[in-house]
Amino acid sequence: MPYLFAVVTLTMALGCGIRQLQLVVRRPLPMLWTLVIAHLVLPLVAFALGTAVFGSDSPYVIGLVLFTIIPLGVSSVIWVGLSGGSIPLMLSLVVVDSALSPLVVSSGIHMLFGTGITVDTTHIMVDLLIIVVLPTIVGVILHEISKGKLNEVVKPVGGPISKLCFTAVVALNAAAIAPYVAQLQGDMLKLVPVVVVLVGLCYAAGFAGAVPFRDRELLTTVSYATGMRNISLGIVLALGYFSPLTAVPVVLSILIQQPVATLHHYILQKINISKSGEIGRGQVR
Numbered sequence: 001m002p003y004l005f006a007v008v009t010l011t012m013a014l015g016c017g018i019r020q021l022q023l024v025v026r027r028p029l030p031m032l033w034t035l036v037i038a039h040l041v042l043p044l045v046a047f048a049l050g051t052a053v054f055g056s057d058s059p060y061v062i063g064l065v066l067f068t069i070i071p072l073g074v075s076s077v078i079w080v081g082l083s084g085g086s087i088p089l090m091l092s093l094v095v096v097d098s099a100l101s102p103l104v105v106s107s108g109i110h111m112l113f114g115t116g117i118t119v120d121t122t123h124i125m126v127d128l129l130i131i132v133v134l135p136t137i138v139g140v141i142l143h144e145i146s147k148g149k150l151n152e153v154v155k156p157v158g159g160p161i162s163k164l165c166f167t168a169v170v171a172l173n174a175a176a177i178a179p180y181v182a183q184l185q186g187d188m189l190k191l192v193p194v195v196v197v198l199v200g201l202c203y204a205a206g207f208a209g210a211v212p213f214r215d216r217e218l219l220t221t222v223s224y225a226t227g228m229r230n231i232s233l234g235i236v237l238a239l240g241y242f243s244p245l246t247a248v249p250v251v252l253s254i255l256i257q258q259p260v261a262t263l264h265h266y267i268l269q270k271i272n273i274s275k276s277g278e279i280g281r282g283q284v285r
């Protein structure tokens with residue numbers, strides 16, 4: 001599974017070059033603020049929500065927290081484009097956050113759980129370097145060498161292959177969780193609503209956090225950045241280092257993340273139309 005995920009990461013990184021990453025240097029505050037919301041505020045929210053419902057010793061709490069500390073989702077780039085956000089900024093955020101993931105994931109687990117769970121954070125960092133950071137660096141280098149042309153050449157084949165790899169990751173993890181389905185039946189009535197609420201809060205936190213910037217493009221970009229996570233990596237980590245039950249909230253978020261993205265897009269469109277109408281009426285007057 002890690003190698004399948006590395007293919008997905010490499011495909012994503014082929015679309016980003018130094019030029020896009022320079023946007024982060026020019027506008028560091030939006031990036032830093034997005035990462036603070038995504039990987040500091042929301043993990044605390046996930047921990048508090050999970051502990052209140054399931055208790056601090058539940059593997060579901062680890063899964064909920066893991067969802068908030070894994071890197072930002074690649075699919076957020078598509079939604080940002082559809083909703084009028086900044087694609088270069090979103091792509092840069094995904095690449096930079098992926099590169100920081102060994103430090104973010106390991107420190108997040110240590111900060112919230114400490115010695116409460118036994119996990120080799122050093123091994124996690126090494127694995128993330130291999131399956132996330134290295135493919136990201138290789139992809140950016142190839143983008144620069146080819147001046148972006150390689151991405152266009154590879155996309156017709158690389159796109160479908162990366163989707164097949166993602167599907168394989170989900171299928172393999174679903175098979176690993178299958179023996180525990182009977183054990184989950186009593187928990188699903190509580191777990192599904194909790195995951196729905198957490199995913200919704202991730203979008204809402206980004207939206208609220210970007211309001212002070214007073215920039216519609218940033219509002220869209222930051223809200224999708226904090227709302228969508230790299231679920232396939234979350235599943236790989238959950239089953240690789242924790243109990244299979246830990247992966248359940250992460251798997252559920254796959255089913256919930258995209259529908260909530262659709263709803264968020266609808267809400268953003270309504271807000272934008274409303275603001276445009278107000279501007280129009282003000283100009284008539």
